[in-house]
Amino acid sequence: MNEAEVRQLFVDSGAIMEGHFLLTSGLHSPLYVEKFQVLQYPEYTAKLCAALAARFVNDHIELVVGPVTGGVLLAHEVGKNLGTRAIFTERENGKMTLRRGFVIKPGERVLIVEDIVTTGGSVDEVISVVRQQGGTPVAVGMLVDRSGGKVDFGIPSQALLHLTVDTYTAEQCPLCAAGKPFTKRGSRKL
Numbered sequence: 001m002n003e004a005e006v007r008q009l010f011v012d013s014g015a016i017m018e019g020h021f022l023l024t025s026g027l028h029s030p031l032y033v034e035k036f037q038v039l040q041y042p043e044y045t046a047k048l049c050a051a052l053a054a055r056f057v058n059d060h061i062e063l064v065v066g067p068v069t070g071g072v073l074l075a076h077e078v079g080k081n082l083g084t085r086a087i088f089t090e091r092e093n094g095k096m097t098l099r100r101g102f103v104i105k106p107g108e109r110v111l112i113v114e115d116i117v118t119t120g121g122s123v124d125e126v127i128s129v130v131r132q133q134g135g136t137p138v139a140v141g142m143l144v145d146r147s148g149g150k151v152d153f154g155i156p157s158q159a160l161l162h163l164t165v166d167t168y169t170a171e172q173c174p175l176c177a178a179g180k181p182f183t184k185r186g187s188r189k190l
């Protein structure tokens, strides 16, 4: 899939939403990409993940890790394409962690996958978990990088779709200043 096809899939699925949103980073934004409007179709998830996995076929990936919620699906499908195990991280008392008895072997070469990246904070936390467990974070694969190319994980990264979207602190948010109420969509408890 090329970038235009990925963009069209997100638009046609109704994933691109306008309004006033509180993001997982605590930032506010007039645009939200509701990945599950796309991921609810297994056929689309499979196509996107095949395209993402293709970017990393020469990286000798041994394990794919993604953060809950979308990362569970993405890791599974990308791992299927790469012939690896697939596990996920989740937050415990707000801290990203590995549960469920998941183990990363020493030196294991890990691909981190993520659905939407805004600040890159969630991916950074997953990278830290992988390092703490003794694994080797090799690269990051994203469906959508909405940071305008600003994110830098210190390891190679690839995104299927690049967007540049405004984000604001609550204090600087023009939508707050205009009195427009915000909504919170993701699973993180803020």
Ligand SMILES: O=P(O)(O)OC[C@H]1O[C@H](OP(=O)(O)OP(=O)(O)O)[C@H](O)[C@@H]1O
Pocket (backbone or CB within 6 Å): 023, 024, 025, 067, 068, 069, 070, 071, 114, 115, 116, 117, 118, 119, 120, 121, 122, 123, 185, 186, 187, 188
């Ligand atoms: O780059 P960041 O600033 O960290 O933001 C991106 C993260 O926020 C969203 O997850 P969220 O925590 O809202 O939960 P969800 O995946 O369950 O929707 C999104 O799925 C990414 O994981």
Ligand SMILES: O=C(O)c1cc(=O)[nH]c(=O)[nH]1
Pocket (backbone or CB within 6 Å): 022, 023, 024, 025, 031, 032, 033, 034, 035, 116, 117, 118, 119, 146, 186
């Ligand atoms: O930053 C976020 O929390 C976020 C932004 C976005 O567009 N979509 C999403 O699922 N999460």
Ligand SMILES: [Mg+2]
Pocket (backbone or CB within 6 Å): 067, 068, 069, 070, 071, 115, 122, 186
């Ligand atoms: Mg998430």
